[in-house]
Amino acid sequence: MTETAHAVATAVRDCPECGASVADGGRYVTWCAACDWNVDPEVRDEEPPGRVERLRRRLARRGGEQLLAELTETEDRGTSGDADGAGPPGGRGGRRGAAGGLAVGLAVAVHGVTLALLVGGLWLVVAGWGEGFLPAFGALGIGLAVVLRPRFHRLPKGETHRPVLRRPDAPRLFALLDEVAQSVGTTGVDTVVIDADTNASVSTYGVRQRRVLHIGLGLWEILTPQERIALLGHEFGHYSHGDTRRGLLVWNAFLSLDTWRYTLAAQRAESLTDHFVNVVTAPPRLLVDGLLVLLEHLTLHDSQRAEYRADSAAARTAGTDAAAGLMDRLLISDGVTGELARESVAARTRIGGARREDPAEGLWGRLAAHAASVPEHEYERLRRVAERRGHQVDSTHPPTHLRRRRLTRGARVEARIVCAPPRVAEVDAELAEVRRSVARELVRR
Incomplete structure (x- = not known):
């Protein structure tokens, strides 16, 4: 057989x-x-919903190609500043600075509208108390200001499927994180959040802007030890290189504009009143869409440059081969997410004693085996499909095939940090209970 x-x-x-x-x-x-x-035999409509999101993705693809050409030209001239995250003085860098300044100015204006709603609402409530509908309009303005207010990221609380680790919980893991952070010229994180996502990211939380690393086991578990170092190097690279879009001011401006879009969204016209409301809200809706696109355009170049720089940080930390391997794993992320969904469904629909063992046991091993079974010819096919479709992690990232191309062109970079098997085993041991907890929650969904 x-x-x-x-x-x-x-x-x-x-x-x-x-x-x-x-x-x-x-x-x-x-x-x-x-x-x-x-x-590419599958016929799929991969266009995201909404004209703004479609435009975001088109801008990201076009900008990724232009930026790759710019970085390649810079490196071919022998200027290594951009590759290392410094960026050449003057020239295009001046325009990027102007765009960043305009983005900050636009963000201030967006938050200024929120402040005006709050102040105006309070004035209408106080000055117009007892006089017709003025207090009602004031209360509406205050309510909108509260909804549109700037926010800080928060840590998940009391969620067993998203454990939060601090230094005393996993000292060896945090020691590894500190070493990777130091290698890319920054400091470590205060907390680590673990869940089953096929993703990883860094951000800040709270008024004091403490640092947090999010590790999705759906991605972490399919990576080799050296690819995990590349992933960490990439994420910490965002801290060391910065990104206008990730700043608290601009990020909250995006949130406010998205909230305005949701509030002003056209409703299904089932009556004359619905038609009237859609017509009245059309001008501000178009204005908000225009501001979103403008802010996207102003921050896109800086954001994509930060991604390329973070990729360079990954290569310097873990080596070119590991960084390129990480790009390949991103191409199979949809398949890995589907495999996790199948595991969850199989655990909930098992019949009688057909499968007596705990379905959470060995889940991550089965997922890693699934990823390891993907042959090289399938990876090559996915690379070509990615080039055709313009695969991206999201609209802020350059196309994945361009990121991989930049990593693999030219001389290979040797790893600064090599994760030896004993150290891998120590970190895995610290995460063992967390991995079991996340797996149990996954199969119960």
């Missing part, structure tokens, strides 16, 4: 387009590397 299955998996046929030999892909897509026949 094994020989038969192997024979099927390795069967060869001719490509119907160019006649080249094509190996059967088994449970993966069969495609031709010579002419790209069947490289």
Whole structure:
């Protein structure tokens, strides 16, 4: 039976387009590397909902290509500042500074509207008390100001599926984080939040802007130890290189504008009143859309440059091969997310005693085995599909294939930090209970 299955998996046929030999892909897509026949067989509508989000993604793809060309030109001239995160003085850097200044000015104006609503609302309530509808309008303005107020990130509280770790909880993990942070020229984090996402990120929380690292086990568990170092190097690179969009002022301006969009969104017209409301709210709705697009445009270049710099930090910390491998793992993230969903469904729908063991036990091992079973020809196919579709982590990131191309072109970089097996085992031991807790919550959903 094994020989038969192997024979099927390795069967060869001719490509119907160019006649080249094509190996059967088994449970993966069969495609031709010579002419790209069947490289992207799925017909999907991947356009995100809403014209603003579609425009965001188009701008990100175009900007990623232009920025890659700019960085390549800079590096070819022998200027290494940008690669290391310093950026060349003058020239384009001056325009980036002007764009950042305009973005900050626009953010101040957005928050100024919120402040005006609050002050105006209070004045209407106090000055117009007992006089018609003025207090009601004032209360409405105060309510809008409260909804639109600037916010701080918060840590999850009392959520077993998102454990929060501090230094005494995992000293070896935090020691590794401090070492990676130091290697990219910054400091470590105060807390680590763990969940089942296929993602990772850094941010700040609270009035004192403490640092937090979010680790999604859906991504962490499919990475090799060195790719995990690359992931950490990339995330800490955001702290050391900065990003206008991640600043508290601009980030809250995006939140306020998104709230305005939600508030002014056109309703399904089922009556004459609905039509009237949609017509009345159309001008401010278009204004808000325009401001969102303008703020996106002003911050996009800086944000994508920060991503490229963070990728460079990942390569310097973990080595070029590990950083490029991390890009490949991002390409299979949708499949990994689907695998986690299947595990959750299988745990909830198991019949009788067909599967007596705890479905949470070994979950992350099964996920890692699934990712490890993806063959190289499938990764190559996904790279070509990513180039065709312009795959991105989100609208703030350059296309993934461009990020990988920049990492792999030119001379390889050796790792500054090599995570030896004993250290890997120590960190894994500290995370063992957290991994079990997150796995149990995942299979119960």
